[in-house]
Amino acid sequence: QGATDVDRRLLQEACHALGVPADFGSSEAAAATAQALTTECGLQASIFIFDRMRDCVEMTGKRLIVLLSYSSQDVIDAIRGKRWFDQCFIDYLTANGFPFVDTLEKHVADFDSFRCSPEEYVERYYIGHYNPSGNHFFAHAVKGEVVEWLDPKSPAYREGGPLVLRLAAALA
Numbered sequence: 001q002g003a004t005d006v007d008r009r010l011l012q013e014a015c016h017a018l019g020v021p022a023d024f025g026s027s028e029a030a031a032a033t034a035q036a037l038t039t040e041c042g043l044q045a046s047i048f049i050f051d052r053m054r055d056c057v058e059m060t061g062k063r064l065i066v067l068l069s070y071s072s073q074d075v076i077d078a079i080r081g082k083r084w085f086d087q088c089f090i091d092y093l094t095a096n097g098f099p100f101v102d103t104l105e106k107h108v109a110d111f112d113s114f115r116c117s118p119e120e121y122v123e124r125y126y127i128g129h130y131n132p133s134g135n136h137f138f139a140h141a142v143k144g145e146v147v148e149w150l151d152p153k154s155p156a157y158r159e160g161g162p163l164v165l166r167l168a169a170a171l172a
Helices: 008-018 027-060 072-079 087-095 103-111 118-125 132-149 163-171
Strands: 066-068 100-102
Touching (some): 008 027, 072 103, 072 118, 100 132
Parallel strands (some): 066 100
């Protein structure tokens, strides 16, 4: 972001190790390279953590579902057809059998029902982070997969309808 004391040799080595293209031709290009490297480091760290988490989940007999949430700019980029920055992480989750909900995919599908620009679309849901409408969107975007994942399901989602209604009918 305009810093002049960057150790470009170290950045170049990190870029090479992670397969991130490096461009230090201008301060803007160097900042973009550093941002790409930071993102790739975060994704690779997440993969490392999930490798360890899988072992922990298996040892304890617990279950895990991953709910992926995104920034407004990520949503705008996806709507415009740009490659998803976290595709390697999504591929990792898929290949390793982690159940997950990709809300970016849900946003792209939701956008198709609107007649507005991507920027206007994200204004409905974001104020730097989700606003109340965004929280509502997220909850409904993940609900189906979470209900399917639950075992046992909560009473409201068990076959035959809510337990409370069945009890009320039986008492009536």
